[in-house]
Amino acid sequence: MEKTVLSVENLWISIRQDKPVVQDISFAICQGTVLGIVGESGSGKTMLCKAILGLLQHQSSVAVTGRVLVNGKDILKISARELQSMRGNEIGVIMQNPMTAFNPLIKIGGHIIETLMAHRTISKQEAYATGIAMLKKMNLPRPEEIMNSYSCSLSGGMLQRIMAAIAMASSPAVLIADEPTTALDVKNQALLLDEIEKIKNEEKPGIVLVSHDLAVIARIADEVAVMKAGKIVEQGQIYQVFEEPVHSYTKELLSARLMGGRRVRC
Numbered sequence: 001m002e003k004t005v006l007s008v009e010n011l012w013i014s015i016r017q018d019k020p021v022v023q024d025i026s027f028a029i030c031q032g033t034v035l036g037i038v039g040e041s042g043s044g045k046t047m048l049c050k051a052i053l054g055l056l057q058h059q060s061s062v063a064v065t066g067r068v069l070v071n072g073k074d075i076l077k078i079s080a081r082e083l084q085s086m087r088g089n090e091i092g093v094i095m096q097n098p099m100t101a102f103n104p105l106i107k108i109g110g111h112i113i114e115t116l117m118a119h120r121t122i123s124k125q126e127a128y129a130t131g132i133a134m135l136k137k138m139n140l141p142r143p144e145e146i147m148n149s150y151s152c153s154l155s156g157g158m159l160q161r162i163m164a165a166i167a168m169a170s171s172p173a174v175l176i177a178d179e180p181t182t183a184l185d186v187k188n189q190a191l192l193l194d195e196i197e198k199i200k201n202e203e204k205p206g207i208v209l210v211s212h213d214l215a216v217i218a219r220i221a222d223e224v225a226v227m228k229a230g231k232i233v234e235q236g237q238i239y240q241v242f243e244e245p246v247h248s249y250t251k252e253l254l255s256a257r258l259m260g261g262r263r264v265r266c
């Protein structure tokens, strides 16, 4: 039996004492398993990801209760310093918009070397060589040229795969990917999904993958959770939920996808 790397228990999130935007969510993810999260806009998917990344509990307007255990450590209880070290070391992230993830004034090589040196005891030269190897592993062409480029001169698809490489630099136990393919064209979507599949099979993190695109979830995820209005309304193995949905909202979502013979986003 694979080890549980992420366990979310009875998570509630409220902003400014309004109605909770995440309500009593619980799930667990094992090593090498992908949990896909789907649901309507505003259902709380991104807030859930932010809570797992420990980005919410220190905000005065946000109340977070429950437990988020990464490798057994509760993200919601640890100090800001411990959290900083866990992010990058034990939790990696691929965000939706690669353009905003990189400082436009720092070369890609600078980002990669800084990340590697923050998490490993290595020299700048070793970090450079490791960076080149990481980019090669993500099937990025001409890695030396990429190291010497600024983000504005690279495509969104390339930046997204570079972000995936950086996220995996310290082999984190958990990878959070919130809408990683949304800003990409079909070809770059496929390339990024190839890389995420490779990461899943070779490095075996537990992956939370949020996507509006049910085809993306169907391709990569092992399990799926369907969110509506802050709650998980249905959860299970991908083939089970997609082939025999039980909740009316899941049925609606799946039928909407095929409406008019065209694929639509949920």
Ligand SMILES: Nc1ncnc2c1ncn2[C@@H]1O[C@H](COP(=O)(O)OP(=O)(O)OP(=O)(O)O)[C@@H](O)[C@H]1O
Pocket (backbone or CB within 6 Å): 015, 021, 039, 040, 041, 042, 043, 044, 045, 046, 047, 048
């Ligand atoms: N900073 C904020 N202040 C107030 N409300 C917020 C804030 N951020 C998010 N919300 C609210 O929290 C709820 C959940 O938002 P969230 O971004 O998690 O939804 P989502 O499922 O990721 O949506 P989408 O698919 O459109 O990205 C929404 O009702 C949203 O309006």
